[in-house]
Amino acid sequence: MKEIPKLIWNENQIRLLVKISETGSFTKAGEALHMTQPAVSRIVAAVEDELGTKLIQRNRKNGLVFTEVGERILILFRNILSDFHKVEELVAAEKGLEIGRVHIGAYPTACTRFIPKIIRQMEEKHPGLEIKLSEGSVTQIKEWLRTRTVDVGIIIPPDDDFDIIPLVKDRLVIALHVDHPLAKKDSIEISDLQDEPLIIGRGGYEVQVYAIFKACNMKPCVRFVLEQIETGISMVQEGLGSVITTLGALPALPEYVVSRPIQPAIFRDIHIAVPDREDVSRATEVFIQTTCSLFSDRFISN
Template sequence: VDELIVAEQGLEIGKVHIGAYRTACTRFIPKIIRTMESQYPGIEIKLSEGSVDQVKEWLRSKCIDVGIIIPPDKEFDTVPLIKDQLIVLMHSSHPLSQKETISIPDLQGEDILIGKCGYEVQIHALFNEYNLTPKVRFEMDYIETGLSMIQEGLGITITTKQNIWWLPDQVVFRELKPDTFRDINIAVLDMKDISKATDAFIQTTLALFAQEDA
């Protein structure tokens, strides 16, 4: 009853358990939580950080209320959050760094460092569009590993602009052309079954990103 009374007054209370992959936790989630705590001080927020696959499993098992994920995501109810542009990272001495933009055929035969955070499916699909197969040299869990390997001239990687908030010495990026994006979505198991606290999180997140796009 207390929750109903408070909710009617617009002062949401309750709990929301968020699951997000590492980049989302670094780039998006802190600002969302700070805004939530300011606007809805009665809502208790819990955060779990894991891989994209872990976040999806937590959604399935109802360990979390809402997740930040990337496709494929047909088994969940989703709300588009942002489109994150794909870029190619390489050593500044790499011949491809002389090009203004990079196409997938440019990458044929190059040593590819591939991230495990949901990039594998999309990258293989991009190469497949040109009937090519990426020459994967190493798989990595974290972009920091890829950056260090690029510094040592061990290959190049495809990632997204949101995934990069700094570049070490001798590492440069070029945009992938044609413009290619990775969708980042808010996901719940069933939108008809979400709590007021979860809805408040979704609406706060969408409002924040609408401001950034403006």
């Protein structure tokens, strides 16, 4: 029977592997931790040799890629680093100091609408906290939360995998070309959109659109599914379809594009999400409280 190796990890090894996953590079990870690239390679090789399995593979298309077992180990390592940070926070608090770090994940519209005000207030009231921001699609943020890559995210449902804190309800609207027949109406009903070429957002937004149409025994005629709302608005300007989005996400409208509310009023929920509400760091809790104090329970409807 093959003997199972007894593993002894040190903090430097854990930090290095997590940093490699963040940077996608041995060289960049080494620079961040003040190590040479050969030293990084030796440490990774030694760890893999001790484990008897590969954690990182080189891929021509994607560069450095963690194996399946490597990804699972990374989740554990991120949890360990999070616990290290909590210890540092507790010790600092005992000395009357406030330190800590929070890694936020937010989709582009949330970054524009929420994050600048949140960061400004956190820096004014909690200058000892370190704030890191990663911008991605809603789908990416949910994956970052699952893998503990970020501490907290701003997402939209479905969000059954996480502990959530309701933030904002944002009313759905439709952006139309000014010459579209529906633009003459003060508001638009879902039944008005039968066979209408639609442009919708990716990463969870499309789920709600399909559900709304299904409730009306209709199927949406979706022409494009996009990451960026600005691209959709440009398509509306060229007469390529109409965009279903939310009032809060709607950018300044260019010439020949108008928006109309959807009736009856339909709202999209925006939530703060964490992997485990009972196990967040002090810095993450500050982010949650700051965000809720600025935006919580708001209805964006006019």
